[in-house]
Amino acid sequence: MPSFIAAAGSLAVSLCVAGLFMVSAAHAQRDSRLDLATEADLHFERGVELQRRGDCDGALEHYLLSNRLAYNKNVVFNIAACFEELGRHSQAYRYYADYAAEELEDADREAAEQALARIRRRVALIRIESDPPGATIYLNRTELGARGRTPRTLAVEPGGYRVILRREGYEEAAIEVTASRGAERTVELSLTPILGTVQLVGGPAGAEVRVDDPESDPVGTVPGDVQIVPGTHTLIIDAPGHQTERVEVEVAPRQTLRRSVELALQTGTVLVDVQERGALIELDGNAVGFTPAVLDDVPAGPHTVRISRSGFRAFEESIEVTPNAQTEVEVRLRLQQEVTAASRQTESVYEAPASVTIIPQEELRAFGFQTVWDALGGLRGVYQTNDRSYASLGFRGFSQPQDYGNRLLVLTNGHVMNDDLLGSSYVGFDARSDLMDIERIEVVRGPGSALYGTNAFLGVINLVSRDRDTLMPPHASIATEGIRMARLRVGGGTRFDRDTGFWASASGLYSQGEDLYAPDLTTAPDGFVRDADSFYAGTAMARAWAGDFTLEGYWHRRRKQIPTGAFGTLVGDPRTQNTDSRGFVELRWEPRFSDEVSLSARTFLDYYEYEGDFAYDPEDTPPDMLETGVVRDRWLGYWAGGEARLMLRPLSWLSFTVGAEGRGSLVADLSSENDVDGRYLDETPRFFVLGGYAVADVKPIDEISIQLGGRYDFVSTFSDGAFSPRAAVVLRPWETGIFKLIGGSAFRAPSVYELRYNDGGVSQVAPDSLSPERIWTGELEFTQRIEEELSAIASVFYNYIDDAITTETIPGDVFRYTNSAEIVQTLGAEAELRREWRQGWMASVQYSYQRTRVGDLFSNREAFRVPNSPEHLVGFRGAAPLIPEHMILAMRLRFEGPRLGAIVRPDGEVDLGQGDAAFLADVILSGEFRSIGLSYAFGVRNLFDWQYGHPSGEDISVPFIPQAGRTFFLQTTVRFR
Numbered sequence: 001m002p003s004f005i006a007a008a009g010s011l012a013v014s015l016c017v018a019g020l021f022m023v024s025a026a027h028a029q030r031d032s033r034l035d036l037a038t039e040a041d042l043h044f045e046r047g048v049e050l051q052r053r054g055d056c057d058g059a060l061e062h063y064l065l066s067n068r069l070a071y072n073k074n075v076v077f078n079i080a081a082c083f084e085e086l087g088r089h090s091q092a093y094r095y096y097a098d099y100a101a102e103e104l105e106d107a108d109r110e111a112a113e114q115a116l117a118r119i120r121r122r123v124a125l126i127r128i129e130s131d132p133p134g135a136t137i138y139l140n141r142t143e144l145g146a147r148g149r150t151p152r153t154l155a156v157e158p159g160g161y162r163v164i165l166r167r168e169g170y171e172e173a174a175i176e177v178t179a180s181r182g183a184e185r186t187v188e189l190s191l192t193p194i195l196g197t198v199q200l201v202g203g204p205a206g207a208e209v210r211v212d213d214p215e216s217d218p219v220g221t222v223p224g225d226v227q228i229v230p231g232t233h234t235l236i237i238d239a240p241g242h243q244t245e246r247v248e249v250e251v252a253p254r255q256t257l258r259r260s261v262e263l264a265l266q267t268g269t270v271l272v273d274v275q276e277r278g279a280l281i282e283l284d285g286n287a288v289g290f291t292p293a294v295l296d297d298v299p300a301g302p303h304t305v306r307i308s309r310s311g312f313r314a315f316e317e318s319i320e321v322t323p324n325a326q327t328e329v330e331v332r333l334r335l336q337q338e339v340t341a342a343s344r345q346t347e348s349v350y351e352a353p354a355s356v357t358i359i360p361q362e363e364l365r366a367f368g369f370q371t372v373w374d375a376l377g378g379l380r381g382v383y384q385t386n387d388r389s390y391a392s393l394g395f396r397g398f399s400q401p402q403d404y405g406n407r408l409l410v411l412t413n414g415h416v417m418n419d420d421l422l423g424s425s426y427v428g429f430d431a432r433s434d435l436m437d438i439e440r441i442e443v444v445r446g447p448g449s450a451l452y453g454t455n456a457f458l459g460v461i462n463l464v465s466r467d468r469d470t471l472m473p474p475h476a477s478i479a480t481e482g483i484r485m486a487r488l489r490v491g492g493g494t495r496f497d498r499d500t501g502f503w504a505s506a507s508g509l510y511s512q513g514e515d516l517y518a519p520d521l522t523t524a525p526d527g528f529v530r531d532a533d534s535f536y537a538g539t540a541m542a543r544a545w546a547g548d549f550t551l552e553g554y555w556h557r558r559r560k561q562i563p564t565g566a567f568g569t570l571v572g573d574p575r576t577q578n579t580d581s582r583g584f585v586e587l588r589w590e591p592r593f594s595d596e597v598s599l600s601a602r603t604f605l606d607y608y609e610y611e612g613d614f615a616y617d618p619e620d621t622p623p624d625m626l627e628t629g630v631v632r633d634r635w636l637g638y639w640a641g642g643e644a645r646l647m648l649r650p651l652s653w654l655s656f657t658v659g660a661e662g663r664g665s666l667v668a669d670l671s672s673e674n675d676v677d678g679r680y681l682d683e684t685p686r687f688f689v690l691g692g693y694a695v696a697d698v699k700p701i702d703e704i705s706i707q708l709g710g711r712y713d714f715v716s717t718f719s720d721g722a723f724s725p726r727a728a729v730v731l732r733p734w735e736t737g738i739f740k741l742i743g744g745s746a747f748r749a750p751s752v753y754e755l756r757y758n759d760g761g762v763s764q765v766a767p768d769s770l771s772p773e774r775i776w777t778g779e780l781e782f783t784q785r786i787e788e789e790l791s792a793i794a795s796v797f798y799n800y801i802d803d804a805i806t807t808e809t810i811p812g813d814v815f816r817y818t819n820s821a822e823i824v825q826t827l828g829a830e831a832e833l834r835r836e837w838r839q840g841w842m843a844s845v846q847y848s849y850q851r852t853r854v855g856d857l858f859s860n861r862e863a864f865r866v867p868n869s870p871e872h873l874v875g876f877r878g879a880a881p882l883i884p885e886h887m888i889l890a891m892r893l894r895f896e897g898p899r900l901g902a903i904v905r906p907d908g909e910v911d912l913g914q915g916d917a918a919f920l921a922d923v924i925l926s927g928e929f930r931s932i933g934l935s936y937a938f939g940v941r942n943l944f945d946w947q948y949g950h951p952s953g954e955d956i957s958v959p960f961i962p963q964a965g966r967t968f969f970l971q972t973t974v975r976f977r
Contacts, residue, residue, distance in 0.1 A: 040069035047078065056082040073102040080115065089122040093155030094147075123155040124179030127186040130165050135173075135191060138164040153184070163187050169194055169229050195227040196251030198235065202261040207239035214244075222261060235259075241266055241301040266300035266323035272307065273330045275839055277885050278362075278928075279309035280469055285498040290930065298327075305329055308469050310439050311337055311360045311837065335788055335836055341411060341442045341462035343695065343707070344451050344600075345647060345657065350738050352444075353707045353728030355380075355781050355795055355830075359441040361470070362837045366879045366890045366926050368937035368969060370434050370479065370487075372410070372427040372441065372461065378875030378894045380793075380830045380846045381445055385868060385950045387961050388516070388533065389562050389578060391428030395445060395458040396799060397826040397850030397869045400806070401902065401953030407457035407748055407773075409448060412554065413465055415586050416452070419608040420637040420665070420687075423455050423751045430558045430580050433507040433539040434489055436477065436973070439466045446797070447746030447777055449724035453661070453691045453713045454749040457775055458799075465552075468495055468545060471503040474976040475933075482941070482967025483533075485511035492976075493543075502544035510536045516563050520958045521571050529572040532563035548591040555583035567955045568763070569614045575630060579611040596649045603642040604663075610635040616674075629675025631759070638667040641689075657695040657709070664688030670756060680760040685752045687716045695726075705730045715749040715772070722747040722772055736785040748773040750805055754817040765816045773819075776800045789836040799826040799852075807954070815954075824866065826852040840881030840888050848873040862912055865900055868951040872897035885928055890939075892922040901951035901959030915960045918948040933975035941967045 047062035060082045067075045080095035093116065100112040128137055130150040137147045137154070140162050147154055150165065158181045164174045170191035177187055200209065200222045208218040209226050214236045220226040222237060230253045238244040242263035249257055272281050274291040281289045284303055288295055291307065300323040307329075308314040313336035321327050342352035349356045357379055369375035373391040376382045381396040392405035399405070406423035409416065410431070418425050441463055448456030466472060474492030479485075486509065493503025513533025522529045537558040544551045559579040565571035586604040593599070616628035641663025649655040665686035672681035695709030710725040726744035733739070750770035758766045781795035801824040807815045828850035835843045852869045853859060874895040881888050900912040924939030942965055949960030 036069045040066040040072075043069065044072075044075060047075075051078065051082065056085045060086075073099055073104075076102075077112070084115070084119065089119050090124075090155040090157055093119045093123050093125075097153060097155075119155070120184075121182045124158045124181050125153055125155055125184035126161065126163065126177060126179050127151070127153045127184055128163055128165070129186065129188045130167070130173070131188070131190045132167070132170075135165040135167040135170070135189075138166070140164075142166070163189075165189055165191065167191055169231075193227075193229055194253045196230050196253060197256040198226045198228055198249055198251065199256060199258045200224060200226060200235075200237075200261055201258065202263075204239050204242060204263060207237050207242065207261070207263055210236040210238075212236075214238075230255075237261055237263065239263055241299050265297070267297045268300055268321040268323055269326045270295040270298050270303075270305070270319070270321060271326055271328045272305070273328065274307055274315075274333060276309055276312065276333050277839070279307050279312070279333060282306040282308070287495060307331060307333065309333060310470055311335065311358070311362075335838070337836065339442045339444065339462075340414065340464070341444045341448075341460050343657070343697075344414065344645065344659075350783060350785075351705065351730060353726070353730065353740065353742060354448075355445040355740070355742070355779065355797075357443040357445075359443070360837050361439050363842060363877075363879070364435050364438065364441070365935070365937065366840075366842075366888050366924065367877070367892060367922070368924050368926060368939050368971060370481070370969075370971070371429055372431060372435070372463065375435065375441055376427075376443060376461070378846075378873075378877055378892055379443060380832050380875075381828065381848045381850065381873070382443070383870055383873060383896060386428070386963060387566075387950065387952050387956065388564050389560065389566060390424070390426075390430060392425065393427055393461075394868065396797065396828055396848075397852035397871070398458060398799070398801070398824065398866070399868055400866070401868055401951050402955060406455060406751065409452055409456040409460045411452075411460065411462040413552065414462065415552070415584060415602075415604065416455075417582070418455050419580075419582065419610075420606070420639055420668070421608065421610055421635045421670075421751065422753045423748070425455070425461070426580070426582065427461070429509065429511075429535065429537045430556075430560070431582075432541075432556055433487060433509050433537050434477070434479070436472070436489065436491070436507075437465050437503075437505055437541050438463050439470050440464045446742060446779060447724070447726070447744050447775055449713075449722070449746035450709050450711050450726035450744055451693055451695070453689065453711060453724070454715065454722075454747060454772070457746045457748045457773065465541070465543060466493075466503060467543075468498070468501050471495070471501065472975065475973055476976075477507075477971060477973040479509075479969065479971030481511075481969040483511050483514050483964060485509055487971075489973075500546045502542065504540075504542035506538075506540045508536070508538040510534075513561065513563070514964060517962060518564070518958065521565055524572075529563045532561050532572040532574050532576075534574075535560035548589055550588040550590070551586070552588070553583075553585045555581075557581040564952070564956050564958075564961060567614055569616055570618065573615040573619070575613055575615040575619065577613050579609075581607070581609040583607040598647045600645040600647070600659075601643070603640075605640045606638070608635070608637045623675075626676050628762075631672065631674045633757075634669070634671045636667055636669045637665065639663055639665045653699045655697045657697075658693070660690075660692045662688070662690045668752070670752065672757075672759060677760065681758060683756055685756045687752065689716070689749075690714045703732045713747075713749075717749055717752070717755060718770065718772055720771075722749070722774075738783045738785075740779070740781040740783075742779045742781070743777065745774065745776045747775075748805070750817070754805060758816075761812065761814055763814055765810070765814050767816045767818055770805060770817060771803050771819050773804050774802045776802075789838050791834055791836075793832045793834065794830070796829045797826075798828075799824075801825070820854075822854045824852065824854050825857040826850055827857055837879075840884060841879065843876075843878035845876045846874070848875075862900075865912060867900045867902050867912055870897040870899050882925075883927070885930070887925060887927040890922075890924040890926065892920075892924075894918070894920045896920075899951050901949075902954050903959045904954055904957065910954060913959045915951065916948050918963075919944070919946055920948075933977070934972065935975075936970070936972045938970045939968070941969065 043062040043066035047059040051059035063079045076095050077099045080092045083092035096115045133150050135150045156179050160178050166172050170193050173189045207222040209220040210216050212234050228251050230251050232250050235247040272293050279291040298321050300321050303319050306316045312333040315331045337349045337358045338346050339349050339352050339356050340346050342354040377384050383394045385392045404422050405425035408425045410425040444460040448460040471493040477489040479487040489507035491505025495501035516529040519527030539556045542553045562576045569576045584606040588602040590600045612633040614631040617626050643661040645659035647657050668684050668686040670683045673679040691713040693711035697707045699705040707728045712723045714721045724745050729741045731739040749772045758764050777799050779797040784792045803819045806820045808818045809815050830848045832846035852866050853864045856864050876893040879888050879890040896918045898914050898917045903911045903913045921943040922941050926937035928935040945966040949962050952961045
């Protein structure tokens, strides 16, 4: 002990001298005024003097005072040495520890560590740590003063102690501990923060919250509660694709604040530049506009852009929108004309096993077409007939008067529209009031019974209505035409998401009709049949879809006066009229299970009602003088059915389509009566049809595809079933050349009307039986694609018709339907140069030659020729933009060779007379102003006012029915968004 005190005293004196030197030096640099440092120096000098004398108690008093006035590590060491000399080891350990914590020379540090080691065995040690560190340490009571900050080791006398920790922003923590001499006890305490709460509401959900430092870890998300140390803080809230928001908060301990945040999106613009105007733009599955367009306020980040337009391959691309910048999407849409009617599945017109023409919606609109009959006029191999009662179409040289187009199958989205009485195909205003719901018209030439069964005899027309990509927004339309007609239409639709939506429309029209100049029909002095050609019509359509399901409904009604004296009625009597009502509801399910397997199933309910009134006696004829009065023919039919079709592709080069269909009458009521005899016909000729079909498509190499298929139908109206085969080979010997070699057969079952109608033997009786008509065809078509949108097409074809259903006069001067013993043959050729619709431009020029004969194909004798069969058809239609999008000029030119019409001699024999050729020109201006939602079409039909007629049937006393002269039309449509 004496040696230690002597050594410590020597060290203390040395430190005193050093301390005096440093203090004196510092004092020399300060102001000469008496200050704390000077006072500390005085106390230090006094402490040194007393320590030298061995008065450690007195020295401590002055050392402690000096250290409080001006801290000095050397004074700390002297205090520790005095405490040690006095035997107060716990205080000595404390000050030695404080001294050792300073920056020291190696010799000084060694002396401090030796002192601590020497004292450690004489004291009890408590090691105090906290989480977080920096807490102030108190022993037993806070009023006794602090003992330092954590982490720290305290030397104490043996015994029990209460360790108390305090830190700003944290709850006070305390623990009881027992200390033993010569041992060290460690105490660890976790401090609980004193927090406030900020309750954040708003969005976007999942936005991350940081406090004060944007680089720190997130402490919470929105919506949610964030615990914060009391005080003023900045909450930094951010989320991908959104602008960062900073929220200043003043948080008190244990307080809850509520703050609402709504991060604004980071946005940019997207410029969509596509050559084709009017293409639909979808962003992430939502329709956002039409090309060209600048899309503003597009959220920053990844998006999927899809651009689609009918007739073009849809374009889809992933883009990254940069905040406050413009992203450009430039694309050239590739033409992709597709058809579904040729094979009952979507395929390119160049791959389809048939001769196909597509009339896109742009063409329908540019030419102002309002009926299918008008739209198809001038196409290859197609010609029109209108007997002022019904409009019909002829294909490739065959369309007989009074057949009502029943050798042509008309579909709406694959649903058969022909009626169940005559099998009539409706293509004029008797089918619909307008074509605004139609996206495209598919025209498939040649027999189609291999897929569709009866009536797909000469060709198939499929009207494809607007779907989820092309539906019209809410709109209204008005139109007028030269036949004193006015039309009103409303409609619209919406998409709830990519796979769910609907559209609906309703339209109606009324026409006063024409005053028909027919001096051979009427006894009127001026040769006009007046006020007997009016009609009205109304249509309602709707379509809804959800995923793989589609629900579609249609209803149409037309009442038309007949001014021609048909069936021997009074010419021009307004009571003579036809009323046709047609409707259906269909539910379709079309799942695609994989790339190799898909299914199409549908069920449907159809309705057709016919009301025919035929006036034979003047209206004011007394009842007792009536010979017939008014004949009233009535038909009411309901039928239901279903179909399932499975598409399989087991190999990349092989696919199959197999299906089955059935339909049958629920109601079939046929009646006829007149004012004299009452009801003389009352039958219920119900029927059913069962059919099954299969098609195999083989593609052994890329340049060749072969399709083989057939369908078997059992129709209850005749005893034998009907098998309809089809075969096609499509060759692509070079990239832009396509050859199609097509052959097949079709049938037409005799209709209910042909089998069962009679008027009690007055003019018509029912046949004993009828066999189905049968046609066999062969065709070779070549297409050369000159450019993507320009093609040259040439074809030759041959048709052979057997058992054609016609009429014959039997004894009693009445007629009935019968199967002809003569065959009908057609040999024809077609050529077309066509530029498909693109950027407002299109053009088509075609020539069709079709030689049709009964019996000898190469004879020119009248006996072998058939009525209503022009041999030469020439057509041109073209469009060009005068002002892109706002004004398009369209023109259609048609030349039709003369046709033969039936001339009924007084003895009942029928001769054929030749009518005039027709040259018709149409000129149309159309356009659209998207900014105000307005579109229009204005034009003139039959610009040169060409006088011509269409062949009539044997029911009319003149061979040709005059057609409309020059007429003007106007239609406008306003879209409301």
